[in-house]
Amino acid sequence: MTAKILFSSKKIDSVTKEQLQKMLDRYNLGELISFKQTEKGVMKQTIFVSSTSGDYVLKGNPIYEGQFVEEKFFIDHLKARTDIPVPVPYVLDEMKDIFGWPYAIMPRLPGVHFNDxxxxxxxxxxxxxxxxxxxxxxxxxxxxxxxxxxxxxxxxxxxxxxxxxxxxxxxxxxxxxxxxxxxxxxxxxxxxxxxxxxxxxxxxxxxxxxxxxxxxxxxxxxxxxxxxxxxxxxxxxxxxxxxxxxxxxxxxxxxxxxxxxxxxxxxxxxxxxxxxxxxxxxxxxxxxxxxxxxxxxxxxxxxxxxxxxxxxxxxxxxxxxxxxxxxxxxxxxxxxx
Structure with missing residues (x-):
C-alpha cells in the first residue's frame, strides 16, 4: 500500500482523557497534561500528547492493515543506517482495547515547519x-x-x-x-x-x-x-x-x-x-x-x-x-x- 495514492476518510474523530491516560499508563509515560489534534496531519491521524514525562505524538486508526508496522520498519532502519533524526522509539500497540484501533506512540520532535x-x-x-x-x-x-x-x-x-x-x-x-x-x-x-x-x-x-x-x-x-x-x-x-x-x-x-x-x-x-x-x-x-x-x-x-x-x-x-x-x-x- 505504501506506493499507492491513498484517498481515505479514516481519521481520529475523538479520544478522551481517560483513554489517553490508559495509553500513558501502559508505557509508564506519566500523567496526562494536555492533548490536541496536530495541524499538519493531512489524514487527521495524529494527536499531540503532553504528559509529566514529555511530549509525544499519537498516531492511530490506520488507513490500511499494517500501516504502522510499515512505518516502524522504515523509521527503525533509518535510525540504524543514517543520522537522520526520526521519531524513535516508535512504539506500536496493535491491541484495540483502549481506542478501538491500533496505534503508535512516539516522541514529539523539536523544530518548526519551514513553511509556517x-x-x-x-x-x-x-x-x-x-x-x-x-x-x-x-x-x-x-x-x-x-x-x-x-x-x-x-x-x-x-x-x-x-x-x-x-x-x-x-x-x-x-x-x-x-x-x-x-x-x-x-x-x-x-x-x-x-x-x-x-x-x-x-x-x-x-x-x-x-x-x-x-x-x-x-x-x-x-x-x-x-x-x-x-x-x-x-x-x-x-x-x-x-x-x-x-x-x-x-x-x-x-x-x-x-x-x-x-x-x-x-x-x-x-x-x-x-x-x-x-x-x-x-x-x-x-x-x-x-x-x-x-x-x-x-x-x-x-x-x-x-x-x-x-x-x-x-x-x-x-x-x-x-x-x-x-x-x-x-x-x-x-x-x-
Whole structure:
C-alpha cells in the first residue's frame, strides 16, 4: 500500500482523557497534561500528547492493515543506517482495547515547519538557500539506503514485495492510470495522451539504466520536515511520516517539493536544492531526464484532484498538455538545463 495514492476518510474523530491516560499508563509515560489534534496531519491521524514525562505524538486508526508496522520498519532502519533524526522509539500497540484501533506512540520532535507563515515571513534569501542545502543533504543521506528490489514493504509478511514487472513499467503505468482516471472529471484528449507518451518514451533509457533501488520517502514536503535556526544556519531536527515510503528511483522525492516551490515563485530555492542534490549524488544527467517524469506524475495527480474536488485554480480553457508543459518547459527546464 505504501506506493499507492491513498484517498481515505479514516481519521481520529475523538479520544478522551481517560483513554489517553490508559495509553500513558501502559508505557509508564506519566500523567496526562494536555492533548490536541496536530495541524499538519493531512489524514487527521495524529494527536499531540503532553504528559509529566514529555511530549509525544499519537498516531492511530490506520488507513490500511499494517500501516504502522510499515512505518516502524522504515523509521527503525533509518535510525540504524543514517543520522537522520526520526521519531524513535516508535512504539506500536496493535491491541484495540483502549481506542478501538491500533496505534503508535512516539516522541514529539523539536523544530518548526519551514513553511509556517511566520517563519517564512522572517526568512532572508540566505536562510532559504541554507535550508535548500540542508534538505539536499538529508535526501542524499536517506537515498544512500539501497536495495536490490524495486518495490514496497509488505507489513503482513514482513518482506519487500517487488513491483509487478519492472520499476519503469510500474511507474509509467501509474501515470497512465491516473491520467485515464482524470478523464472522469475533466477533458483529457488524445493529444494530451500522445504528449505524455512522448515524454515517457524519451526518458525510457534513463530509467532502464537504474541498476538498484534506493529508499524513497514518498512524501518529502515541509509538513514532514522539522528545522531549527542555529546562529547563521539551520539544523535538521526531524523527518516524519513514512507511510508512503518504498524502494525505487530516489529522484522521485524531489518532485513534490519542486512543484510546490516553483509554484510559489521560489526559483532560487529550487535551483540550489537540485544543484546541491546533484553534486552530492552525481545525478546530473539522470536528474533532468527522470525528474521530468516524476514531475509529470505529480502534475497528473494535481490536475485530476483539482477537477475531482472542483478546486481548479487555472483557466479551464487550458488542455492538460498546455497546463503541464508550461510548468515543465518554462519553470522546470530553465533550472536544470
Amino acid at each position: 507563515p511566520k517563519i517564512e515571513a522572517a526568512m532572508t534569501f540566505n536562510d532559504r538557500i541554507r535550508i535548500a542545502r540542508v534538505l539536499a543533504r538529508a535526501l542524499a543521506e536517506m537515498h544512500a539506503w539501497k536495495s536490490d528490489i524495486f518495490g514496497e514493504f509488505d507489513p503482513i509478511h514482513n518482506t519487500l514485495r517487488p513491483f509487478q514487472g519492472s520499476y519503469q513499467n510500474w511507474l509509467f503505468n501509474e501515470i497512465r492510470f491516473w491520467l485515464e482516471d482524470a478523464k472522469k472529471y475533466s477533458g483529457i484528449s488524445q493529444a494530451d495522451k500522445d504528449w505524455v507518451e512522448g515524454l515517457l518514451e524519451s526518458s525510457r533509457n534513463s530509467f532502464e539504466e537504474l541498476q538498484s533501488a534506493a529508499f524513497v520517502m514518498g512524501d518529502f514536503k515541509p509538513e514532514n520536515i522539522l528545522l531549527q535556526p542555529v546562529e547563521q544556519d539551520w539544523n535538521l531536527c526531524g523527518i516524519i511520516d513514512f507511510t508512503n515510503s518504498y524502494f525505487g528511483d530516489p529522484i522521485a522525492d524531489l518532485a513534490k517539493i519542486t512543484v510546490l516551490y516553483l509554484d510559489k515563485g521560489e526559483e532560487e530555492f529550487v535551483r540550489h536544492l537540485l544543484s546541491e542534490y546533484a553534486k552530492l549524488t552525481n545525478a546530473n544527467v539522470a536528474l533532468k531526464e527522470r525528474l521530468i517524469i516524476h514531475i509529470l506524475y505529480r502534475k497528473v495527480l494535481d490536475w485530476g484532484c483539482a477537477y475531482a474536488i472542483n478546486n481548479v485554480t487555472w483557466s479551464k480553457e487550458l488542455s492538460f498538455k498546455e497546463w503541464a508543459s508550461e510548468f515543465i518547459d518554462n519553470k522546470l527546464l530553465g533550472l536544470i538545463n
